[in-house]
Amino acid sequence: MKHVSIHRGLLIALAIAATSASHQVARAQGDNAQPQAGNGGLDLSIELVDPKVLRVCADPRNLPFSNEKGEGFENKLAELFAKKLNKKLDYMYFPQATGFVRVTLGAHRCDVIMGFPQGNDLVQGTNPYYRTAYTLVVKQGSGLEDVTELGDPRLKGKHIGIIAGTPPATYMATDGLMADAKPYPLMIDTRVDSSAGAMISDLNKGDIDAGVLWGPMAGFYARESNPPLHVTPLVKEKAGPQLVYRIGMGVRHSDQNWKRMLNRLIQENQADINKILLDFGVPLLDENNKPISVETATKSP
Template identity: 35%
Template sequence: MIRQHIGISMKQILLSAVLLAGFFNMANAAEKVETLKVCADPFMLPFSNNEENGYENRIAELFAEKLGADLQYTWFPQRLGFIRNTLKKEEGTSGKYACDLVITVPSSFELAATTKPYYTTSYVLVYKKGIGLDDLTDPQMFSEFVKEHKPGVKFGVSDRGPGQLWAMNQGMMSSEHMVPYQGQPGDAKVHPGQRMIEDIAAGKIDAAVIWGPTAGYYAKQYKGQQEFVLLPIPDDKSNREMKYTYSISMAVRYGEKEWKETINKLIDENSEAIDKILTDYGIPLVK
């Protein structure tokens, strides 16, 4: 009886040891990444480009260094089919994928599992100093200010995204004021936000609503030549559709819990370095 009890106990101990060994092997496997494979857009600064000049590239380099891993990219334009052709694209029958990490997605992204947010930003109202809009400090007063001080203002707005809703709410959708921009041009190398900043600098338009990271980065390219004002547009708490502030996360495939935890840990341990990278790129951060 005692021998039988001891035998069962030994079996339980051995089984527990095997299970624990398996657990630790899985944990170590999650930590030991030989190659950090990142999914990225080849033509989308300030986020990324195939010359590796974007803030995503800087963060990827940081993470690869911390993991002791090589860095590899799979490039595809961030438009329809991006996740299918990158994060979810299987490489033959190996069970591996083209890439394992997307560095910039909305925290509410549904096509993949998102990490904890690592920054928050918003759409911004952008204008150039010295054209009669300098006293404007609240974007919500834009239409009233224009009517009183600068009735002939030309206002750029993309045909995609919440900028249209804001312009409509401000009464700026008339042909007298609005200058439309194509939100997703046929050429993946053309960025509408960049074009709007260039047109403000050239005096072709007076102001525009632009996604904050894009506006901040391209406005910074004119440092020492022209000065831009970026006014964050707050969410309209009375109307959930009027949302302009978004938290940004990274994304991995659903079901890859250990990998997601590894990325969350990297975000936590390198938050100051990540914030510095974002600030260096002119990204307006909402705290």
């Protein structure tokens, strides 16, 4: 039986679209409640599978996010939090496809999903710890490095890679780019395939002129390329689906104390979190859609 994974970018878009603006405001107000110092009297024994263990729900083959070898940035974030909590770290691995939340978090087999879009009703979200966007990936020296919108005339007639069914495809269709586009499958067997990896390989070989890819994946694969590729967050697109998202962690709706604990850890360790993300090439954005660099990495998302 194949382990079919849904592209995380689409999961993010669907999650945001399913949540009303008023619901998001109410949730944000609840998440901003400040916990007390230390455990602050928070009783986690009822909420957690094992209070002595940080049990993380994760995909076993989904770099740059996570894998069974602990090589993803969500693995590194889990290691950071386990150290801060003085807990042993353990994982419940399951492919991030349909039923992921039900089989892992919902079945009390683990206690936190390290990366989840803010506003998704499947879980209770923590405060966000990073903000990023879909991106345009091109070769250095292509003459496309300063393209910031998919409607740029320089993209006309170019062969552009796109993950089928993701939000940027709407903009590409509107801008007349789909006729020359190369689609990559949304649902894949993660044991043997990677749509993002295939897109970047085609870009390096010259089979496509540019690629449109979810920021964390784009940044990771761009750094892995030789020479490195150029990544531009698509933050100026306004006439269609949202392309910029806040990412937090996901816990069960009943786990209020655990959520408060994680919120405190995020707040206290934002600089270290940013460094881990930047080390993996994640294009971090502040609230004004300006890039967060190593020099500005102490700022909250």
